[in-house]
Amino acid sequence: MSSLTDVKLSVLDLSPIPADGDAGTALRNTLDLARQTERLGYHRYWLAEHHNMPGIASSATAVLIGHVASATERIRVGSGGIMLPNHSPLIVAEQFGMLEAFHPGRIDLGIGRAPGTDQRTALAVRGSMAALGAEDFPQQLGELMAYFEPDEHRAVNAFPAVGHKPPFWLLGSSGFSAQLAGALGLPFAFAHHFSAQNTLPAVRLYRESFRPSETLEKPYLMLGAAVICAETDERAEWLAGPSGLTFLSLRRGRPIPLPTPEEAAEYPYTDLDRQFLQERFGSNIIGSPETVRKGLEKLVSDTGADELVITTMVHGHADRVRSYELVADLLH
Numbered sequence: 001m002s003s004l005t006d007v008k009l010s011v012l013d014l015s016p017i018p019a020d021g022d023a024g025t026a027l028r029n030t031l032d033l034a035r036q037t038e039r040l041g042y043h044r045y046w047l048a049e050h051h052n053m054p055g056i057a058s059s060a061t062a063v064l065i066g067h068v069a070s071a072t073e074r075i076r077v078g079s080g081g082i083m084l085p086n087h088s089p090l091i092v093a094e095q096f097g098m099l100e101a102f103h104p105g106r107i108d109l110g111i112g113r114a115p116g117t118d119q120r121t122a123l124a125v126r127g128s129m130a131a132l133g134a135e136d137f138p139q140q141l142g143e144l145m146a147y148f149e150p151d152e153h154r155a156v157n158a159f160p161a162v163g164h165k166p167p168f169w170l171l172g173s174s175g176f177s178a179q180l181a182g183a184l185g186l187p188f189a190f191a192h193h194f195s196a197q198n199t200l201p202a203v204r205l206y207r208e209s210f211r212p213s214e215t216l217e218k219p220y221l222m223l224g225a226a227v228i229c230a231e232t233d234e235r236a237e238w239l240a241g242p243s244g245l246t247f248l249s250l251r252r253g254r255p256i257p258l259p260t261p262e263e264a265a266e267y268p269y270t271d272l273d274r275q276f277l278q279e280r281f282g283s284n285i286i287g288s289p290e291t292v293r294k295g296l297e298k299l300v301s302d303t304g305a306d307e308l309v310i311t312t313m314v315h316g317h318a319d320r321v322r323s324y325e326l327v328a329d330l331l332h
Contacts, residue, residue: 004297005331008043011324012080012224012311014050015057015064019257019315026057029317030064031071036321038075040328044108045072046080046309052121055246055257062095069103078108080189080224080309081171084140085113086125090158093147097161104164110189111144112171113137138180141170168215169222174198178206185213192299193226193311196283203303222307225299226284228314229326233287239323240286241265243313244277251276258315293330 013033017026034045045068049061058064061079069077082092092109100107147158148165170181170188173195181188188206192199203221210219228243230236241264248269249256269277285295296308312323 004293004300007300007305008307009041009328009331010044010046010076010222010307010309011037011042012046012048012309013058014048014311014313016313016315017055017057017257019259019263021257023057027064027067029320030058031068032317033321033324034068034072034075034077037324037328038072040325041331042075042324042328043307044076044078044309046078046108046110048080049083049086049112051086051125053250053255055255062092062099065107066099066102069099069106074106076106076108077103078166078169079110081110081112081169083112083114084144085137089140089144090147090156092144093158093161096166097148097158097164100164100166101160107166108169109166110169110171111141113177114173141180172202175202175205178202179209182206182209182219183211185211185216187216187220187222189222189224189309192223192283192303194224194280199223199303220307221303221305222309223299223303223305225296225308225310226281226313227292227296227310227323227327228284228286228312229289229292229323230319231288231326233291236287236291238265239314239316239319240281240284242315244281246313247280248273248277258313260315289326289330292327296327296330 013030015026015030017023037045047058047061047064047068049058050056051059061082065077065079084092096107096109145168148161150162168186170177170186171191172178173191178188178190190199190202206221207219228236228240230239238261241261242259245259245264245267246256285292310327312320314320314323
């Protein structure tokens with residue numbers, strides 16, 4: 001059975017925009033956090049793709065990956081993930097082939113099939129109602145992977161993708177991507193932080209479906225975990241308030257930038273609001289270093305995860321950096 005000291009720690013960053021800040025500051029904070037977590041020994045730094053979200057600046061994911069990779073030296077940098085139905089496989093291959101050419105051996109290509117936004121915005125991203133489904137995702141993925149391999153008979157090629165292939169990952173929050181990742185022999189990243197009820201079934205399905213490949217001889221599982229760590233449980237809970245209010249606003253169709261802890265504490269939550277937040281954030285790991293240690297150890301023990309990719313959505317940049325520092329100390 002795996003223990004916390006056996007796993008790698010990584011970062012999932014959405015470049016949060018605070019209510020009293022702006023996107024430029026959020027993006028500069030991302031570069032600083034990447035440098036800080038590289039110093040702390042985190043293994044990889046992934047950026048998410050979301051659209052039409054006033055509290056998230058990581059919409060142009062490939063662009064941001066390039067900046068983060070240029071601002072760091074050793075840490076792996078990648079997508080958590082690129083939502084493939086939003087993009088042409090050819091363009092993704094060109095972008096990530098270029099990133100790998102610039103930063104050889106440091107780029108990851110994590111692929112998901114969700115839109116990363118609401119249906120109206122997905123229509124604006126994809127351009128037609130016919131493109132809103134994800135039924136052809138396996139075919140799109142196959143096309144994308146093929147662009148990284150030489151084929152003298154192919155009429156259209158992706159340059160500089162051929163010869164600059166980053167590792168592929170599949171991302172998911174249900175059994176579909178788990179089974180596909182297993183069948184293809186790819187590493188699998190499961191979004192435990194927002195689909196905890198599906199974690200154990202998806203992990204089981206991934207391992208049962210796994211077939212060895214040129215990429216992997218055995219399954220490799222990464223779990224996304226929402227973590228907020230502070231010196232005390234009370235301080236961590238206080239810092240967690242803005243994330244809950246942000247998600248509540250999103251659910252009501254009125255997304256907002258990340259509020260301050262004071263604004264979150266003063267908000268007039270209904271009993272229904274509190275029940276929803278408890279259900280939605282019950283799997284989050286929030287507290288002092290000892291509380292977080294116990295939560296992460298249980299998650300690793302229950303799932304046998306090889307790696308945890310940690311996302312920390314708090315209002316203050318210094319508090320976010322401090323949370324990652326405290327978590328890194330747990331492995332020492």
